Amino acid sequence: MNPHDERLQAALGYRFGDERRLARALTHRSASADNNERLEYLGDALLNFVIADSVFAAFPQASEGDLSRLRATLVREEALAAAARRIGLGDFLRLGSGELKSGGYRRDSILADGLEAVIGAVHLDGGFDAARGVCLRLFAEELGNLPDPLTLKDPKTRLQELLQATGRPLPEYAVLGESGPPHRRSFTVSCRLADGQDDGTVGEGGSRRLAEQQAAQRMLERLRPAGGGDA
Amino acid sequence: MNPHDERLQAALGYRFGDERRLARALTHRSASADNNERLEYLGDALLNFVIADSVFAAFPQASEGDLSRLRATLVREEALAAAARRIGLGDFLRLGSGELKSGGYRRDSILADGLEAVIGAVHLDGGFDAARGVCLRLFAEELGNLPDPLTLKDPKTRLQELLQATGRPLPEYAVLGESGPPHRRSFTVSCRLADGQDDGTVGEGGSRRLAEQQAAQRMLERLRPAGGGDA
Numbered sequence: 001m002n003p004h005d006e007r008l009q010a011a012l013g014y015r016f017g018d019e020r021r022l023a024r025a026l027t028h029r030s031a032s033a034d035n036n037e038r039l040e041y042l043g044d045a046l047l048n049f050v051i052a053d054s055v056f057a058a059f060p061q062a063s064e065g066d067l068s069r070l071r072a073t074l075v076r077e078e079a080l081a082a083a084a085r086r087i088g089l090g091d092f093l094r095l096g097s098g099e100l101k102s103g104g105y106r107r108d109s110i111l112a113d114g115l116e117a118v119i120g121a122v123h124l125d126g127g128f129d130a131a132r133g134v135c136l137r138l139f140a141e142e143l144g145n146l147p148d149p150l151t152l153k154d155p156k157t158r159l160q161e162l163l164q165a166t167g168r169p170l171p172e173y174a175v176l177g178e179s180g181p182p183h184r185r186s187f188t189v190s191c192r193l194a195d196g197q198d199d200g201t202v203g204e205g206g207s208r209r210l211a212e213q214q215a216a217q218r219m220l221e222r223l224r225p226a227g228g229g230d231a
Numbered sequence: 232m233n234p235h236d237e238r239l240q241a242a243l244g245y246r247f248g249d250e251r252r253l254a255r256a257l258t259h260r261s262a263s264a265d266n267n268e269r270l271e272y273l274g275d276a277l278l279n280f281v282i283a284d285s286v287f288a289a290f291p292q293a294s295e296g297d298l299s300r301l302r303a304t305l306v307r308e309e310a311l312a313a314a315a316r317r318i319g320l321g322d323f324l325r326l327g328s329g330e331l332k333s334g335g336y337r338r339d340s341i342l343a344d345g346l347e348a349v350i351g352a353v354h355l356d357g358g359f360d361a362a363r364g365v366c367l368r369l370f371a372e373e374l375g376n377l378p379d380p381l382t383l384k385d386p387k388t389r390l391q392e393l394l395q396a397t398g399r400p401l402p403e404y405a406v407l408g409e410s411g412p413p414h415r416r417s418f419t420v421s422c423r424l425a426d427g428q429d430d431g432t433v434g435e436g437g438s439r440r441l442a443e444q445q446a447a448q449r450m451l452e453r454l455r456p457a458g459g460g461d462a
Contacts, residue, residue, distance in 0.1 A: 038287065041295040045283035045302075052276035053354075056269065064272035071276075123284075128359060 011087035012118065013137050016125050023094075025121035028110060030096030036117035043120030046128070050135040051075055054143050066149030074142050080112035083138045089114055155216035159191075162223060169194040171219065173212045176202065191215035198222070242318035243349065244368050247356050254325075256352035259341060261327030267348035274351030277359070281366040282306055285374050297380030305373050311343035314369045320345055386448035390422075393454060400425040402450065404443045407433065422446035429453070 005022060009015050016022045021039075029035040048071070055062075055070045062070070073079065084090070090105035093114050104110050115138070123131035136143065153161075159171055176188040189211035192200035201222065203214030236253060240246050247253045252270075260266040279302070286293075286301045293301070304310065315321070321336035324345050335341050346369070354362035367374065384392075390402055407419040420442035423431035432453065434445030 037295040038293075038298065041298050042283060042287050045280040049276040049280040052273060056273050062269075064268040067269065067272050 005092065008087065008089070008092050012122070012134050014122050014126065014130055014134050016121070018125055021121040021125045022118070025117040026092050026114060027094045028096065028099060028104070028114070030099040030104065031094045036114065039117035039120035039124070040113045041120070042123060043116035043118065043131075046123055046131055047116060047119050047135050048075055050132050051139065051143075054136070054139075055146070058143070058146055059149055062149045066153075069153070070146065070149050073147075074139060077108050077112045079142065080115050081108035083142075084111035084115040086141075087138070089118070155213050155220055159216045159220050159223075162220065163193070171216065173215065175208060175211075187211040189215050191219050193219070236323065239318065239320070239323045243353070243365050245353050245357065245361055245365050247352070249356055252352040252356045253349070256348040257323050257345060258325045259327065259330060259335070259345070261330040261335065262325045267345065270348035270351035270355070271344045272351070273354060274347035274349065274362075277354055277362055278347060278350050278366050279306055281363050282370065282374075285367070285370075286377070289374070289377055290380055293380045297384075300384070301377065301380050304378075305370060308339050308343045310373065311346050312339035314373075315342035315346040317372075318369070320349070386444050386451055390447045390451050390454075393451065394424070402447065404446065406439060406442075418442040420446050422450050424450070 005019060009022070024034060025036045025039050025043075027035045029037055051071050051074050052067070055067050055074070059067065059070070089111055093105050093110065095104045095110070099105075099110070119131055119135060119138075122134050156171075163170060172192050172194055174190050174192070176190050178185060178187055180186045184206070186204060186206060187208045187210070188202060188204050189208060190200050190202050191212065192198070198219075201215045201218035203211045203216070203218060205211035205214055236250060240253070255265060256267050256270050256274075258266045260268055282302050282305050283298070286298050286305070290298065290301070320342055324336050324341065326335045326341070330336075330341070350362055350366060350369075353365050387402075394401060403423050403425055405421050405423070407421050409416055409418055411417045415437070417435060417437060418439045418441070419433060419435050420439060421431050421433050422443065423429070429450075432446045432449035434442045434447070434449060436442035436445055
């Protein structure tokens with residue numbers, strides 16, 4: 001047995017019955033036609049389900065929209081790459097010479113895909129329970145520190161929900177002005193409540209959407225002074 | 232026990248330990264705040280993984296792109312609704328009066344969501360293996376008659392792959408003309424191979440994209456006479 005792969009299996013907390021499966025999972029498409037792309041497809045689906053299940057159990061009161069957003073933060077490419085780095089996955093990947101020279105073993109996408117492929121390989125080798133165990137160990141840190149699902153919503157969404165919950169009309173956004181050169185435009189947008197109980201807030205940003213989010217955030221702060229907490 | 236739900240459990244091939252989970256899975260959001268949306272989220276993730284795993288095993292040579300397309304055809308809304316109809320799920324759903332009047336129990340989206348929720352409820356009640364068993368029974372017909380993954384690709388994609396595999400340059404599409412009134416436009420498009428070994432083909436359709444697909448299909452037929460088979 002390769003002492004190198006031994007270290008990886010210890011980090012995963014899983015010992016392969018057939019190490020050719022692990023070797024395949026570590027082979028990027030730049031290195032061989034016998035690469036890890038099929039295993040990545042399998043591991044991606046498995047990880048998505050395991051994280052969905054964990055998030056479901058962790059927040060018995062959260063809506064399916066909140067659960068979806070929470071899962072998305074855990075399985076996004078940067079989060080997968082961070083988990084891959086914790087077990088030093090980059091040291092074990094087999095890349096083609098081009099990717100090696102350009103430092104592909106440090107790239108988020110290659111690390112994330114490799115991690116999913118390893119999860120898929122564990123499933124093939126040891127079955128679903130073994131693969132789930134690996135997923136839960138890999139993401140123990142994130143799963144132990146899950147954010148409140150409500151904080152994942154953007155300000156416009158939170159403002160809309162707060163207003164709906166209190167029976168008030170939805171906010172209206174209007175562009176007050178644009179400035180700056182074409183490549184560095186700045187937008188100024190107002191957020192007003194249609195029932196006229198408020199003077200409105202103003203936001204600025206490099207796009208209309210960003211300016212609206214800032215205006216919504218300021219309206220939220222006005223409606224819910226410090227300590228108000230989320231709905 | 233409700234003899235009504237008894238019939239559904241027989242059709243699923245699964246007997247619930249706690250039938251309140253089944254009742255929840257059958258409750259559409261139009262009927263109650265205690266509805267099936269969270270269970271739908273869970274069942275969706277589980278079904279996606281189980282189908283991904285089945286398709287992976289069924290086609291050991293297929294690329295991850297082919298596997299993804301194949302899975303997508305199995306878990307799309309119409310396919311889920313068809314499986315729901317086979318077990319008569321519509322008869323068991325609990326809908327609000329508005330949805331009842333408008334025949335919601337026949338709608339694809341409500342049937343598909345309900346089916347996913349039932350799968351999620353089986354997982355909660357009996358664990359992953361029980362839920363996987365239900366998925367495999369529900370989709371036994373589709374999984375037993377899987378199409379060749381290659382036939383799921385559109386003609387432009389297949390033509391591009393064939394040309395790449397044989398080292399020829401990619402095809403070029405050009406609009407030759409448009410005709411017809413604005414609401415019923417017809418496009419004529421040519422498909423030519425840049426190495427000049429071919430006179431090109433022509434396609435027509437109600438959009439540029441459709442016309443291109445027809446031209447690509449004709450080029451495919453020319454390059455691969457009957458019986459040629461797929462790459």
